[in-house]
Amino acid sequence: MKRRDEDRVPTIREVAKVAQVGVMTVSRVINNHPSVKATTRKKVLAAIAALGYQQNEAARLLKGHRARMIGLIVPDLSDIFFATCAHTVQHIARAHDLMTLVVASERDADLEVKQAELMASRMVSGLLIVTSSKEGDERLRRLQVSGLPIVAFDRPLAGLESDSVIVENRAGAEDAVEHLIAHGHKRIACAGYDQEVYTINERIRGYKYRMQMEKLKPQVCLGLLTLDDVRRWINQILAAKNPPTAIFALNHRTSVYVLEALTERNIKIPNQIALIGFDDFDLSNVIRPALTTVAQAPVELARRAMSLLLQRIRGLESQDGSLKKADQDQTPAKIVLPTRLIIRDSCGAHPIRSHTRKHQD
Amino acid sequence: MKRRDEDRVPTIREVAKVAQVGVMTVSRVINNHPSVKATTRKKVLAAIAALGYQQNEAARLLKGHRARMIGLIVPDLSDIFFATCAHTVQHIARAHDLMTLVVASERDADLEVKQAELMASRMVSGLLIVTSSKEGDERLRRLQVSGLPIVAFDRPLAGLESDSVIVENRAGAEDAVEHLIAHGHKRIACAGYDQEVYTINERIRGYKYRMQMEKLKPQVCLGLLTLDDVRRWINQILAAKNPPTAIFALNHRTSVYVLEALTERNIKIPNQIALIGFDDFDLSNVIRPALTTVAQAPVELARRAMSLLLQRIRGLESQDGSLKKADQDQTPAKIVLPTRLIIRDSCGAHPIRSHTRKHQD
DNA sequence: CTGAAAGCGCTAACAC
DNA sequence: GTGTTAGCGCTTTCAG
Numbered sequence: 001m002k003r004r005d006e007d008r009v010p011t012i013r014e015v016a017k018v019a020q021v022g023v024m025t026v027s028r029v030i031n032n033h034p035s036v037k038a039t040t041r042k043k044v045l046a047a048i049a050a051l052g053y054q055q056n057e058a059a060r061l062l063k064g065h066r067a068r069m070i071g072l073i074v075p076d077l078s079d080i081f082f083a084t085c086a087h088t089v090q091h092i093a094r095a096h097d098l099m100t101l102v103v104a105s106e107r108d109a110d111l112e113v114k115q116a117e118l119m120a121s122r123m124v125s126g127l128l129i130v131t132s133s134k135e136g137d138e139r140l141r142r143l144q145v146s147g148l149p150i151v152a153f154d155r156p157l158a159g160l161e162s163d164s165v166i167v168e169n170r171a172g173a174e175d176a177v178e179h180l181i182a183h184g185h186k187r188i189a190c191a192g193y194d195q196e197v198y199t200i201n202e203r204i205r206g207y208k209y210r211m212q213m214e215k216l217k218p219q220v221c222l223g224l225l226t227l228d229d230v231r232r233w234i235n236q237i238l239a240a241k242n243p244p245t246a247i248f249a250l251n252h253r254t255s256v257y258v259l260e261a262l263t264e265r266n267i268k269i270p271n272q273i274a275l276i277g278f279d280d281f282d283l284s285n286v287i288r289p290a291l292t293t294v295a296q297a298p299v300e301l302a303r304r305a306m307s308l309l310l311q312r313i314r315g316l317e318s319q320d321g322s323l324k325k326a327d328q329d330q331t332p333a334k335i336v337l338p339t340r341l342i343i344r345d346s347c348g349a350h351p352i353r354s355h356t357r358k359h360q361d
Numbered sequence: 362m363k364r365r366d367e368d369r370v371p372t373i374r375e376v377a378k379v380a381q382v383g384v385m386t387v388s389r390v391i392n393n394h395p396s397v398k399a400t401t402r403k404k405v406l407a408a409i410a411a412l413g414y415q416q417n418e419a420a421r422l423l424k425g426h427r428a429r430m431i432g433l434i435v436p437d438l439s440d441i442f443f444a445t446c447a448h449t450v451q452h453i454a455r456a457h458d459l460m461t462l463v464v465a466s467e468r469d470a471d472l473e474v475k476q477a478e479l480m481a482s483r484m485v486s487g488l489l490i491v492t493s494s495k496e497g498d499e500r501l502r503r504l505q506v507s508g509l510p511i512v513a514f515d516r517p518l519a520g521l522e523s524d525s526v527i528v529e530n531r532a533g534a535e536d537a538v539e540h541l542i543a544h545g546h547k548r549i550a551c552a553g554y555d556q557e558v559y560t561i562n563e564r565i566r567g568y569k570y571r572m573q574m575e576k577l578k579p580q581v582c583l584g585l586l587t588l589d590d591v592r593r594w595i596n597q598i599l600a601a602k603n604p605p606t607a608i609f610a611l612n613h614r615t616s617v618y619v620l621e622a623l624t625e626r627n628i629k630i631p632n633q634i635a636l637i638g639f640d641d642f643d644l645s646n647v648i649r650p651a652l653t654t655v656a657q658a659p660v661e662l663a664r665r666a667m668s669l670l671l672q673r674i675r676g677l678e679s680q681d682g683s684l685k686k687a688d689q690d691q692t693p694a695k696i697v698l699p700t701r702l703i704i705r706d707s708c709g710a711h712p713i714r715s716h717t718r719k720h721q722d
Numbered sequence: 723c724t725g726a727a728a729g730c731g732c733t734a735a736c737a738c
Numbered sequence: 739g740t741g742t743t744a745g746c747g748c749t750t751t752c753a754g
Contacts, residue, residue, distance in 0.1 A: 009482075011731055022741040027733055035739060054482055059731035061419030062746045069462075069483075077451065083444030087465055090438065094464065094476075099483065101430075102463040103455065104448055118460065121370075121415055122430075260647045283644050286621045372747055383725040388749060396723055420747035423730045 010051040019047035030055055061123050066316075069099045070309065071119035073112055074130045077104040081252070081279065081298050082130060085153070088302035089128060096310060098125065109133035113140055120148050125316075126309045130154045134196055149312035153305035155198040163308040165301055165335040169199050169278075172294040172339030173206030176248050176276045179292065179341060181214055183348040185246040185274060189219045189237060191230070191258065192250025203250050203278055219244060230257035234265065246274035246347065252281055255291065274347045290344035297337060304335050371412040380408035391416060422484050427677075430460045431670065432480035434473055435491045438465040442613070442640065442659050443491060446514070449663035450489060457671060459486065470494035474501055481509050486677075487670045491515045495557055510673035514666035516559040524669040526662055526696040530560050530639075533655040533700030534567030537609050537637045540653070540702060542575055544709040546607040546635060550580045550598060552591070552619065553611025564611050564639055580605060591618035595626065607635035607708065613642055616652065635708045651705035658698060665696050 012030075016023045021044060028036050029044040036044075047053075061067055072089050074082040082104075090100040101119055105112035109132050116127055117139060126149040136159030144150050144160065152164040180188050190207045194200045204220060211218040221237075224230050237243050249255040255277030262269060269275050269289050277284075280295035315330070373391075377384045382405060389397050390405040397405075408414075422428055433450050435443040443465075451461040462480055466473035470493050477488055478500060487510040497520030505511050505521065513525040541549050551568045555561045565581060572579040582598075585591050598604050610616040616638030623630060630636050630650050638645075641656035676691070 012733095013731080023731095024733080024741060025739085028740085031733085037739060040739080056423075056731050057483060058419050058422030059746090060733080062417075062423055062731080062748085063733050064746070065733085077448035078441070078445040080439070080441050080444065083441065083447075084439040086444075086447075086463070087438035090463060090465055091467070099462050099479065100464070101460050102447070103451055103461070106452070115455075122418060122460065256643055256647060259644075263647060263649065282617055283620075283648065286617055286624060287644065287648050288624065373749095374747080384747090385725055385749080386723090389724085392749085398723065401723085417747050420730090421749080423732090423747080424749050425730070426749085 009056075010053045011056070012053070015044065015047045015051055015053050018051060019044045065123070066125040067123045068097055069101055069122070069124050070313075071101045071103070071116065071122075071124045071127045073103050073105055073115055073119075073128070075105055075107045075132045077102065080281070081296070084298040085130070085302040085305075088299050089306055092303065092306040092310075105132050107132045109135070109137070113137045116140060116143060116150075120146070125149070125313050126151070128153065128305055128309055129157065131157050132197070134158060134198075136160055147316070149309055149316065151305050151309045151312070153301055161332050163305075163312065163333045165304040165308065165337065167199070167296050167301065167337045168339055169202035170206035170209070172278065172296075172341075173203040173248070174210045175339065175341045176278065176294050177207055177210035179343065180246045180248065180274060180276060180347055181210075181216075183246075183270075183274065185347075186216055187219070187242060187244040188216065188246045188248060189221065189244035190248045190250065191221045191224055191233065192254045193223050193225045193229075194251075195222045200250050207248055224254060224257070227257045227260060230254065231261045231264070234258070234261040234267075238265070238267070244273070246270075246276070249275065249277040252277065252279040255279070255281075255293070259287065259291070269346050270348050276347055280342055284342070285344065289346045292344045292347045293342050295340045295342050297340075300337060304337070308333055308335070370417075371414045372417070373414070376405065376408045376412055376414050379412060380405045426484070427486045428484045429458055430462055430483070430485050431674075432462045432464070432477065432483075432485045432488045434464050434466055434476055434480075434489070436466055436468045436493045438463065441642070442657070445659040446491070446663040446666075449660050450667055453664065453667040453671075466493050468493045470496070470498070474498045477501060477504060481507070486510070486674050487512070489514065489666055489670055490518065492518050493558070495519060495559075497521055508677070510670055510677065512666050512670045512673070514662055522693050524666075524673065524694045526665040526669065526698065528560070528657050528662065528698045529700055530563035531567035531570070533639065533657075533702075534564040534609070535571045536700065536702045537639065537655050538568055538571035540704065541607045541609065541635060541637060541708055542571075542577075544607075544631075544635065546708075547577055548580070548603060548605040549577065549607045549609060550582065550605035551609045551611065552582045552585055552594065553615045554584050554586045554590075555612075556583045561611050568609055585615060585618070588618045588621060591615065592622045592625070595619070595622040595628075599626070599628070605634070607631075607637070610636065610638040613638065613640040616640070616642075616654070620648065620652070630707050631709050637708055641703055645703070646705065650707045653705045653708045654703050656701045656703050658701075662698060665698070669694055669696070 012023050012026050016026045021040060025036060025040060026044050029041050057067060070093055072086060074086060077083055077086060086102055093100045103115045112132055119127060120143045128151050130153055136157060141160055150162045152162050156164045156166060177188060192200055195204060208218045221233050224233055247258055249258050258275060267273055276292045278294045280293040284291040284293050373384050373387050377387045382401060386397060386401060387405050390402050418428060431454055433447060435447060437443055438447060447463055454461045464476045473493055480488060481504045489512050491514055497518060502521055511523045513523050517525045517527060538549060553561055556565060569579045582594055585594055608619055610619050619636060628634055637653045639655045641654040645652040645654050
């Protein structure tokens, strides 16, 4: 027993029959083609509504169109920063009738490109990438040349002329150091890991630059991946002749570990050692002392990136319904977002500020 | 100028030509059909490798197959709990050659179903849902009946016989209350929001049950969405004749707000008031006092859910390559995961425990 | 075991 | 403005 109206999804042909028109007319209505008489369009629209017709993506794809889908690649979805970006991206995508394919590259540059290619073969309309690659990859460039809009965010794509939205990591780090110096600190250590990553690298450069400006000796410790690493490092610097009086943590995780290690050893912040961290987080203001941080705005970052991507996608669509080479002549946009120094209590006495309200991202 | 080898992706036809066989043979090889002579298969495989052939999903879809893609719907991707789940899901999916379509329902039950339907129309192989719906939706049931494997996790899908993985929220809450009682607390308040959500509701029930067991009067305050709400509530309970001596926070966010409000008012934890929170988090062990929590295991939750989904998907595939009704006869699996009470310092003196190491999820 | 033909639902190109 | 035809790449059916 075959059901007709039940169960099976209606096709364009059935709509045409109901609306008493040809299939092409229906197709034109669906795709907002201008050359359809208003009355005809209304008839078709009615039939579509009546049958609950929905376009079959697969068929469109087969004709060489792009899917109403974008791809998002981030290093780690369980990192609240990227998770927030992902949330924002899919939210905006949804508002534009795009579904979002999400992948965590787990910091594997090769995996990242492979997934990008996979997404491209799925005919996504565009790609949003927080790259984990330092080198840049010819394969990505090929995807781009083939007409796929690619937007890099948080980190630029090396060797690729793409739209990008990044953060002023260097300036943010300089602000942090400057703030510590203003508090009279001279021996400022800088700690973290992932120095090969663009963002961290920039922060280190900002730190070094500012230190050298002040004729202070930079003291960078990298590769501090685990809490134990940090514990060992803290033990080591505290045992030194002239231990640092302040620490600049290069990212959220390091901030937390340093906090933890210092708390364990009962070192008082900021009296015995001051601490400033890159990346603000929910509890920065709850812990005591409240942590002074350099805040980024992940929501804004994602929003801008999506905005650029949508622009590119629209650019392609307006040229023609079918595949076109990306308008690569249009020079890539480079957006740089500022950081914000949120002064709390971990770098020195700020009694008035002690209840600073957390900012809203 | 048309390029042949360059640029264009090879089709099954070209593979057939190169391998000197018919297209069907190639198709059979791709789909691991048994009835292909080993020597023929090898020829075809060679041709595939030589051309770098990849199956065209769109064409397969058009023939009524499911996409190598699953859908994941969570309430909020920027919530670290769900973000961790999402990370795990896509990780496992990737290992099984499945891409992951991710959507945040933003706690909108209708949006959730609409997105589920959209995913279904995209022919996803399965759906993973953390539902925000209390009622259950006929439309979801229809999707399931139509043969789409659906697995609920964190919260069961009302009115739907589906596989599900949930957490022992009730028992976890009971543990929390019991722990407070063991510390001599009698006036224990319970605070949070989202009580209409299954998980929170269960926790409240656990709290109430345990309180009533001990002939203690439950004191539940809900709707505490913002820090200001919590501040007001704290002011209110502290002004009462017999203020509570302990607070059970129903979720992470509430824990943080309570912590923040108490810190602002300089209330000492646990001396003046004890605090225990549902959901462990990164900094539970860094803040002072270290927060005693009821921990869930989001990674395990997601892993189990994926495992059930993959089982269902395999079930369908093994029946036949094309669409089949779900094996609904196979009774749905119900997995219940335990919580873990992590005792730290926010409920009373535990000097020995003060440096409890954070557990690994 | 293998191949030829039909057609999934849609749209580009061309007729009218 | 509108309809007809062909065919995207694949798999299903049915013959060899």
